[in-house]
Amino acid sequence: MLSLVIAYLGTNILYQGRIHNEIRNILVSNGEKVIEIYHSTESENLVPFLEAFSGTAQTRLQLFNKKGVPLLKDEMEIDKKYIESVIAGETVDNIQAGMKSYPFVGIPFQHGGESYALFLTVEENSVEDEIMNSIHLMYVIILFLGSLLIIIAARFVVIPLIRLTEATKKMAQGDFKIELSTKRKDEIGVLSASFNEMAHELSKLDQMRQEFVANVSHEIQSPLTSISGFSKALKQKNLSEEDRTRYLTIIEEESERLSRLGRNLLRLSHLQHDQHRLNITSFRLDEQLRNVVIGLEPQWSEKDLTLHIQLDPITVEADEDQLKQVWTNLINNSIKFTPVQGAIGVKAEVKNQLITVSIVDNGSGIPEEERKDIFKPFHKIDKSRDSSIKGNGLGLSIVKQIVDLHHGDIEVREGPEGGAKFTVTLPLTNSRA
Known part of the structure; x- marks a missing residue:
């Protein structure tokens, strides 16, 4: 509403300023033409001559002698200070100073060795007054309708924000079961x-x-x-x-x-809190995987498991200790859930500057509906809730965090023989931290 009021006032000022300048120029031009015509006719009847011109071109005239006495019939009230200034040879007007009644212009006029003050003003025009009234009415209507529409639009915007604020306060109190219903697309x-x-x-x-x-x-x-x-x-x-x-x-x-x-x-x-800074070094990943398998030999030998190792020579830049934890957890899990005389496969290869390490077993496997939650802390599938199997459900969560820190990815699928297949994808190089 304030912007509309300012726009209304600004438009009025600009419009009136242009109109006032135009009125002043027209009055000065008309006055100069009257004086020029009078001097060209060499008429001795000054007052009748000016009386004849008064009212033409919607311009009224009044002539004052040096005593300030009006000589024409037109009742034009002019302040004495303006008359004195014109008699002294100045051209004056009341337009720039602000009009209290009607605009006028005073022009000095010499006749027969005497100084006169010729004043001109515009004749009242009912059509122009009606136009100005219509313009002002239009401004008022625009101001009213604009304000009304802005209020409606503001309510349209503010009400959802109020609801959002209330929902935020509820959420701050621990209530997360909140849903804001809206069909808006903005x-x-x-x-x-x-x-x-x-x-x-x-x-x-x-x-x-x-x-x-x-x-x-x-x-x-x-x-x-x-x-x-x-x-x-x-x-x-x-x-x-x-x-x-x-x-x-x-x-x-x-x-x-x-x-x-x-x-x-x-x-x-x-x-999880990103407090760990990776110690990036360059090492042979295939050798690390072989060492992890050898280190877990007592576990897989006890169950008489067969291990199929297929490792391409791979040099990687990563945190050696952290990746060793990943392979240890994954292979150890496969050993746990693979039956006696089962088989485990470990494969590593490089494709398109990405390292792919897959660990597959023919154990009990992981139900498809639980695979998305397998990396959550303490998550255990029903088949693993066996007291004889040691574990607290944190191993895969740690694996997931370490892989994420290395800008990699890990996924689990069903193995070729019905077990579980974990696939870890890592970049060949990691930024040093």
């Missing part, structure tokens, strides 16, 4: 859709956080319960040496389980 609609997407993602993150806390509590509580129970059993005096050794072994295993859980949680937190 920027407000895009903002609402983005807010809904953000609320959905935050809701998922909050649910993951709750599940994470519950899983951590469960993973900690289970070994603590075992440690507490068997510690109390050790207090029995009539306990046999065999049972005592078995109880101590269980306590030791559960303590190691807690220790692994703590280390993995710290590692995962370290990786």
